[in-house]
Amino acid sequence: MTAGPEMRDLAHRLLAYEAGAGNGAGSAEAASGRVYEKLRGSLTEFVGVAGFQSLESRALTLVRLESSGPDPVRIGTGKIETHIDMDKEWAGEVGILLIAHLLGLLRMFLGEALTLSLLRNAWPGEVFDDGNAVHGRQA
Amino acid sequence: MSTQDKVKINKLPTGVPGLDEIVGGGLPEFSFNIIAGAPGSGKTTLAHQFVFANATPERPALYFTVLGESAIKMLRYQQQYTFFDPAMLPGSIRFINLSQVVLEKDLGAVLEQVTREVEKANPAVVVVDSFRTMVRKPEGDMDLQSFIQRMALFLASWQATTFLIGEYAEEELRDNPIFTVADGLFWLRQTAERNSIVRKLQIIKLRGQDSVPGLHTFRITNAGVQAFSRTFGLTGHTKTPPTDRRLSFGIAELDAMLGGGVREGDSVLVAGSSGTGKSVLATQFIAEGIRQGEPGIVAVFEERPQAYAERAASLGLDLETPQKDGKLTILYLRPLDLSVDETMHSILDAVQKIGAKRLVIDSLAGFEMALSPGFRADFRESLYRMIFALTGIGVTIVSTVEVDESFTEFPFSTYSISFLCDDILRLRYVSIDGQLRKIMVVIKMRGGNHAKDIREYEITSKGVVILGKRLTNFQGLISGIPVHSVAATEEPSLDTGTEHKG
Numbered sequence: 001m002t003a004g005p006e007m008r009d010l011a012h013r014l015l016a017y018e019a020g021a022g023n024g025a026g027s028a029e030a031a032s033g034r035v036y037e038k039l040r041g042s043l044t045e046f047v048g049v050a051g052f053q054s055l056e057s058r059a060l061t062l063v064r065l066e067s068s069g070p071d072p073v074r075i076g077t078g079k080i081e082t083h084i085d086m087d088k089e090w091a092g093e094v095g096i097l098l099i100a101h102l103l104g105l106l107r108m109f110l111g112e113a114l115t116l117s118l119l120r121n122a123w124p125g126e127v128f129d130d131g132n133a134v135h136g137r138q139a
Numbered sequence: 140m141s142t143q144d145k146v147k148i149n150k151l152p153t154g155v156p157g158l159d160e161i162v163g164g165g166l167p168e169f170s171f172n173i174i175a176g177a178p179g180s181g182k183t184t185l186a187h188q189f190v191f192a193n194a195t196p197e198r199p200a201l202y203f204t205v206l207g208e209s210a211i212k213m214l215r216y217q218q219q220y221t222f223f224d225p226a227m228l229p230g231s232i233r234f235i236n237l238s239q240v241v242l243e244k245d246l247g248a249v250l251e252q253v254t255r256e257v258e259k260a261n262p263a264v265v266v267v268d269s270f271r272t273m274v275r276k277p278e279g280d281m282d283l284q285s286f287i288q289r290m291a292l293f294l295a296s297w298q299a300t301t302f303l304i305g306e307y308a309e310e311e312l313r314d315n316p317i318f319t320v321a322d323g324l325f326w327l328r329q330t331a332e333r334n335s336i337v338r339k340l341q342i343i344k345l346r347g348q349d350s351v352p353g354l355h356t357f358r359i360t361n362a363g364v365q366a367f368s369r370t371f372g373l374t375g376h377t378k379t380p381p382t383d384r385r386l387s388f389g390i391a392e393l394d395a396m397l398g399g400g401v402r403e404g405d406s407v408l409v410a411g412s413s414g415t416g417k418s419v420l421a422t423q424f425i426a427e428g429i430r431q432g433e434p435g436i437v438a439v440f441e442e443r444p445q446a447y448a449e450r451a452a453s454l455g456l457d458l459e460t461p462q463k464d465g466k467l468t469i470l471y472l473r474p475l476d477l478s479v480d481e482t483m484h485s486i487l488d489a490v491q492k493i494g495a496k497r498l499v500i501d502s503l504a505g506f507e508m509a510l511s512p513g514f515r516a517d518f519r520e521s522l523y524r525m526i527f528a529l530t531g532i533g534v535t536i537v538s539t540v541e542v543d544e545s546f547t548e549f550p551f552s553t554y555s556i557s558f559l560c561d562d563i564l565r566l567r568y569v570s571i572d573g574q575l576r577k578i579m580v581v582i583k584m585r586g587g588n589h590a591k592d593i594r595e596y597e598i599t600s601k602g603v604v605i606l607g608k609r610l611t612n613f614q615g616l617i618s619g620i621p622v623h624s625v626a627a628t629e630e631p632s633l634d635t636g637t638e639h640k641g
Binding site: 051109110111113114118121 | 204209210211212214215218225226227228229230233234235236237238239
């Protein structure tokens with residue numbers, strides 16, 4: 001399981017930050033979209049497009065396995081850019097799940113310290129400041 | 140500013156223990172370097188160590204990954220090394236993947252992206268890993284030669300120290316434009332020798348720097364690459380001038396045979412067959428040193444330190460207390476895959492740590508067996524360097540060596556290393572009056588007086604005890620089968636020892 005409570009908590013934290021900095025586009029889907037795009041940008045620089053697509057496909061598979069409803073995720077076939085088009089009904093929950101799985105995969109492969117270091121490239125440190133984010137909220 | 144002033148080239152720490160000395164004090168700043176070698180030889184790890192040692196938030200490192208090992212897996216494994224500090228990412232160290240542009244575009248586009256990233260980040264260090272995968276790609280509108288030259292020129296102008304990492308075979312060394320452009324060329328070799336792996340590093344070229352030539356052993360541990368210079372880290376050390384001071388074995392009769400003891404800074408070889416008391420003598424030498432306030436090191440290869448100390452205790456020699464007091468270190472050097480250089484570094488570290496004046500190597504045969512088979516071929520040459528280096532810093536060495544007992548010859552060593560030793564003490568069995576007894580003789584003392592006498596000795600609960608005076612009335616003692624030169628019924632007569640010029 002790569003999207004345990006700690007990863008979901010971290011995903012929520014990132015979403016909360018993006019929702020707060022959303023410039024009016026305050027829906028959960030928009031916030032999760034921004035988190036996802038930041039992750040994509042940050043990770044693509046680091047692992048390359050193909051590397052990110054591999055992680056993404058694994059995360060999507062894990063989301064499908066975990067979701068009880070109809071297939072909530074569709075992957076685009078763009079050569080470089082992969083598009084995710086989420087069912088509206090599931091978008092909020094699935095978005096968090098997808099992000100949590102991506103983060104979980106990163107933590108599994110790179111460990112907690114390095115994962116947080118990479119995330120700090122995309123989000124300011126205060127997002128992770130109230131204790132160890134990967135270990136859940138302290139408050 | 141003066142017309143006489145030459146440019147000073149700053150030297151950057153390599154982050155690899157031992158490598159700074161090999162490259163002449165550090166890596167030249169702004170140099171354009173290549174790390175080449177076979178897969179698994181430690182190229183990436185070496186580059187990472189340099190990056191982690193030099194990157195700062197103000198002048199970060201850009202680490203470009205190309206085709207080959209996935210970045211995630213690379214960091215998954217690399218972070219296991221103790222030098223890897225995750226907190227340095229991404230502020231001080233940024234990993235940038237160039238796979239897509241390499242796959243889809245040409246070398247010109249690769250250069251453009253590298254240029255863009257360098258201009259944006261202002262890095263002090265740039266690494267391209269693996270550069271080889273990039274140049275295997277068919278060339279587009281930019282040929283390889285100009286690509287290399289433009290990249291080297293650009294990165295140097297931007298004050299970046301650069302490493303290109305590539306898998307190369309040795310035969311590719313010639314006529315390769317990449318190697319011509321490079322300021323530094325580091326070649327890592329890894330060969331299997333019987334059941335062990337031998338890793339060696341060579342600085343094939345390094346512009347503007349006085350690097351140490353030759354092949355240097357290196358090892359990869361959880362601390363990363365560690366290099367062992369052929370000069371044992373003693374470059375620049377002033378050789379300790381020889382003194383006339385004599386060091387005692389703690390056996391008055393033996394000291395007298397040696398003209399007053401072993402000359403300080405000498406290398407002494409104690410040769411004899413099994414059971415003749417070589418280790419006992421060596422232990423007495425080290426114990427006497429401690430008694431006189433001279434810290435010592437014992438390098439053992441054939442038994443554990445505890446067993447060594449217990450054996451010494453059975454002779455009434457306390458090696459436990461000086462170990463606790465930091466006056467003695469018994470080094471047990473892990474057998475089977477050592478290089479002489481690694482052994483030397485362990486010994487030198489111990490010598491410097493406690494300020495040792497005496498060193499016992501017990502035994503050379505065990506030392507050789509502890510080496511990787513690939514290093515055994517160089518044993519004599521390595522031993523020469525080791526003894527020269529240690530005695531050069533004023534350490535007095537007693538080495539034991541086992542020789543096959545022969546009744547037709549009188550060998551000093553199976554290694555033909557007697558020329559390495561200043562002094563040789565030979566122990567052997569002789570058959571006298573139906574008993575197998577022991578004799579010792581000083582074969583040589585370089586530059587000193589020593590006795591010619593052949594003395595009988597015993598190993599007692601107090602260690603080696605020399606009996607009476609020199610053996611007379613025998614001929615052919617060193618053959619092991621002497622004959623009485625007087626009536627066979629007479630006891631061997633004894634005479635006072637005499638000294639002769641060595």
